[in-house]
Amino acid sequence: MKVLVVEDSDQKYNEVESILAKNVGDLDLIRARNFFEAVKILGEHDDLELLVLDIFLPMRGDSMPTSSVGMSILEEIVDGGSCHQPNHIICLSEFCADDLEIREKVASYLIHLVDYRAGDQLWIEGLKRKLDYIKRRVEKVKSERASYGCDVAILTASPDVEIAQVLKLPGGWVKEFCPETEMILYRGQWEGCVKELGVVACEAPGMGMTAACVTAMKLIERERPRYLVMCGILAGTDDNQELGDIIVGSSFFDYGSGKIIRNEDGERILIPDPQQIAVSPDLRAILKDWANEQRGMTEIGELWSGMAGRFTPRLSMGVIASGAAVVQDGSLVEEVKAKSRKTVGLEMEAYAVALAGRHSSKPKPSVLIAKSVCDFADSKKGDNAQDLAAFTSARFVHKLFTTESSIAFPD
Secondary structure, eight states: OEEEEEOSOHHHHHHHHHHHHHHOSSOEEEEEOSHHHHHHHHHHOSOOSEEEEOSSBOSSTTSOOBHHHHHHHHHHHHTTOSSOOOSEEEEEESSOTTOHHHHHHHHHTTOEEEEOOTTOHHHHHHHHHHHHHHHHHHHHHHHHHTSOOOSEEEEEOSSTHHHHHHHTSSSOOEEEEETTTTEEEEEEEEEOSSSEEEEEEEEOSSSSHHHHHHHHHHHHHHHOOSEEEEEEEEEEOOTTOOTTOEEEEEEEEETTOEEEEEOTTSOEEEEEOOOOEEOOHHHHHHHHHHHHHTTTHHHHHHHOOSSSSOOOOOEEEEEEEEOSSOOOOHHHHHHHHHHOTTEEEEESSHHHHHHHHHHSOSSOOEEEEEEEEEEOSSTTOOSTTHHHHHHHHHHHHHHHHHHOTTSOOOO
16 A cells, blocks of 8 residues: 655654554555655655545754645645645544544545544544545455456558447447546457357557557557457468458467668678467467368358358468558568467557556456458558458457356356
């Protein structure tokens, strides 16, 4: 528990410190002695559980304490100044017992002003009760954070075609703007084979790993999904692939990772050092089974109305490579495949989303990347198949989570 005590008297501070040390197991105690120290600390720390504030304080180290200084600190906090707001505030003062104006002002903020007397048990017992209450609240918040929120969170990148296909899925989507995260979310419900699934979808503000990682982390921290999914489009790297084929990632790496040096001829070259992140073993087993049996592919093909004639996408599983730029160069594709011969797709976000899932706070989501082929990263690259690819990937994700009984969604 992080606590700030703003107190200029050493005797009074030592008493408060002793009570805190005896009643708070994991104590992170900070002290300020005057207005400027307090405001500086309050501006730097946004995670204070408790502020113990003396009302009579000096403005700076060499000035006399007055009640106006403590009230100024309180006003900075409550009225939205430069200070972060602690979760709890106790005003503890030795000289305010008969000052009705100060007591009424503090009370108007719904903050409790405690009369301090050296050695008096009344304020000591009151502080102990407050600490016990805070500890129980902290434990409750930790417990809530340790449980999952929604069942599935879907993330797409630009272009808008990807989120558009997700929102065409059944679900009764409701648009919601979250001002604290500056995200637009779409909430829906899917009829699963065991229970109704809570689903949330959002679009990253741009293409690339940075935007994807930041958005994924915000989505995880806010929604606590059991599964974090990215669907959309990618470039195929296999001669046997067709436009609209669905690729699920078995592992992911950043093909631009490594060290840049100059060789003996003075040419700048990259010494690759890709670090792969693998999909979770339980999800991998399910996806492998779907790929072996080509489950759901006929139905997804029948739902697509944008092509003449019969269309059946193919589902495959393999390594997805992420990079910083859109690729329209067949020679680069071969260079990337040389780093990992099982690479089956090239795009700009998957590795970052997998990284966000791996390094998020607990409970961590299982990460699924399912993208479909829209081109082959060569000179013939174009946008004509983006709708098809976004469609098949979104439909696969929906079919997987609504029909696969092996995917666990405990009540």
